[in-house]
Amino acid sequence: MVKLYRSRFPDIDIPKTGLIPYLFENPYGIPESKPLFIDVHTKETRTFGQIKDNVLRLAAGLQDMYGFGQGDVLALFAPNSVDFVLPALGAIAAGGVTSPSNPRYSVTELVHQLQVSNAKILIAHPDNIQVALEAAQLFGMPKRNLLVLGNASIHDVLPFTVLLQARRAIVAPLTAEEAKSRPCYLCFSSGTTGKAKGVMTSHTNAIAGTALFMTLEDHNEPNVNQRHGLNFLPMFHMYALLIVLHLSLRRGTPVDLMAQFDMNVFLNTVQQRRITHAWLVPPVILALAKYPQLKTFDLTSLTHVFSAAAPLSKEVSEAFAVQFPTVFLSQGYGMTETSPIATIELLNDTAHGSCGVLVPNMVARLVKEDGSDAQLNEPGELWLKGPNIMLGYMKNEQATVETIDADQFLHTGDVAVVDDKERFYIVDRIKELIKYKGFQVAPAELEGILLKSPLVSDCAVIGVYDPVQATELPHAYVVLKSPIDAQHMNDTAKALMAFVANQVASFKQIRHVRFVDTIPKTASGKILRRVLRDQVKQELHASSTPSSKL
Incomplete structure (x- = not known):
């Protein structure tokens, strides 16, 4: 008999619209002058009004200079910065797709992503422009289609600011069916067969992932007006892209951005900027718990830490709780393929090692090797279904069919256990990813x-x-x-x-x-x-x- 697990929360209505209108419709009344992204290193800021205006101006530039539109892909090869958001959303506003890539990729790895995505435009960073130049040449991309972040040309590559037109693009409205079927992001997720696969995330997938996370975030802490985040997680990764970037624009939560993690910079920023929220990964949580100079910093403003991207062990969460007894540490579980959330821990319902309960609108199964359903406290492969499940893998029908079955369940390859409170624990992995x-x-x-x-x-x-x-x-x-x-x-x-x-x-x-x-x-x-x-x-x-x- 099939055993289905459903969220303890009622389903929510997923907006039937495109991603850009969803992010900029401003239901929380964000002032145009409010800084949303702040560079920890340079102190540069971007306000809500600047972001919205420049996203539409950049979209116009893509349309006017390159004929960029529906079905076209912009590859974004850059680390965190206050301007990351402009090409990331500008390509979508122009009607196309954004494919963010790891800024540390080698030439071979970047070429693979350009080939799978068939990218029309590549925007790189001054730090990796040489890799971008070599990859673009091998891929066969015209040099004029390669741009670089910043205001200056590098190696005769024009700055991306040339895209900022006087006119603002008019975002084409999408029907509910178009929003469900059209990709807006193409992030890459490694598979057991070797090279990374392009995950097609639809407008509805991206909106659902954001909205479902917000629902349980509101449950854990209703007062959204006092939140101030700190993020060093790479924004090319679905975790930071959909949770950090999207939530900042939707809610108006200011986020201080770090290019990468540095312990002293992180702690000084929490202290000086009175940070309340941080998005972390288990190795950093462990490093914080063991940092010998921790007590020399005033970290009393910090109230919430969210952990994802890898399992957080019972031992690490307990060690963190000793050093941060007043901070709510919430673990979540998800994948690029789930846009990127599936479960979240709830305040006052935590268990060390648990990744929480199902978010709304999601259904789960735990399936044993013989095909039967696992019972409570019995391990089985986690299967998931919901509005946040990807469309499939770009140019890889076989991998798509192997991952999403006829009943639309995504086979995660992760082995989970569910306890009597329907809290999920990831205990093993069928797939071979490290x-x-x-x-x-x-x-x-x-x-x-x-x-x-x-x-x-x-x-x-x-x-x-x-x-x-x-x-x-x-x-x-x-x-x-x-x-x-x-x-x-x-x-x-x-x-x-x-x-x-x-x-x-x-x-x-x-x-x-x-x-x-x-x-x-x-x-x-x-x-x-x-x-x-x-x-x-x-x-x-x-x-x-x-x-x-x-």
């Missing part, structure tokens, strides 16, 4: 690179949890083509790690190498990663073997 500090790393991609080395005969990569950093680390098991003696193992391991590091973004780098005689595989040749994970567990209680660590 979660390194919130980023997804596909073992198959790293294995493919390692196998190109003339030193390597065979290999396997798995994620091994490191309690010190509160994250999984990519471990490589390598069979060498020629044996080496013990004194050369360390140098060889470092050489292999460097070989991979030169071809991938920093978060994908292999952190450990272990040399083995064989890789455990099935008769059909599939790597038995669970065997390797079991070996790691056994080795925790045994003596160390030859390995290298960065």
Whole structure:
């Protein structure tokens, strides 16, 4: 018998409109002059009125200079900044799609995203313009279609400000059906087959993800007028894009932006700016809990911390609670494919290690390997259905069919348990992705690179949890083509790690190498990663073997 879990909250009405009207309709009466995005480093600000005006002016520039419109894609290759929002929403206002990419991508990784998305425009950052130039050339994009953030040309690449026209684009209205079927974002999510897949997020998906999160946020803290956020999470990631950026524009919540996490900058900003809300990931939560100088800062303004992107263990949440007894730490669960939220912890209904309860409008199943439904406190793969579930993967019908079934349930690949209060816990993962500090790393991609080395005969990569950093680390098991003696193992391991590091973004780098005689595989040749994970567990209680660590 099928066992369905439904949210304890009633369904909400999802606005039947496009994303831009939803974000700028201003139901909370935000003053045009109110600063919403503040750069922690440069102190630059962007007000609600400036953002709205410049998004429409940039949309007009895309239309007038490039004929950009429905079905066209703008790739945004940039770190956090107060101007990130302008191309991110300007492309959507012009009728097209925004595809944000990791600003640390290598040329090869960026080319892959440009090819899958068939991007018409690429906007980069001064820090990665050289990578953008090489990727655009390999992809075949005309140089005039490459722009750079800021006000100055770099390497003859024009600044994105040339798009800011005197006229403002008129956003074409969407019917309810068009809003459901047209993508507005194309974020990339790693899969077990190796390279990242483009997740097609519709206007309705994006609105639903924002609205559902807001509903439970209001439940946890109704007073929205006193919120002041601090965000260092990358805005190319669906977590910050839909939760931080969208909520700031919808509610009028000011957000101080950091390009990346720095402990002292973070703590000083909380103290000086009287930050009330922060969006974090488990490794940072652990670092805060263990920071020896924590008591030298006045952090009394901080009331809420939201954790997502990777599982938050019971041990880490307990350690944080000791140091921050008055801060409500809420864990959520979701994926890029769920836009990006599915569950959230509730105030006064928390349990260490739980990722909370289902948000409204969502239905879940927990399915065991034999296809039967798991009962309470019994593990099963988490399946989800709701208005926030993606349209599918761009140019990858097979992966879409394998992920979303005929009943429209998304098979997450994560193993969950539900307790008697219908709180969810993520306890394992069927899929093979490694979660390194919130980023997804596909073992198959790293294995493919390692196998190109003339030193390597065979290999396997798995994620091994490191309690010190509160994250999984990519471990490589390598069979060498020629044996080496013990004194050369360390140098060889470092050489292999460097070989991979030169071809991938920093978060994908292999952190450990272990040399083995064989890789455990099935008769059909599939790597038995669970065997390797079991070996790691056994080795925790045994003596160390030859390995290298960065």
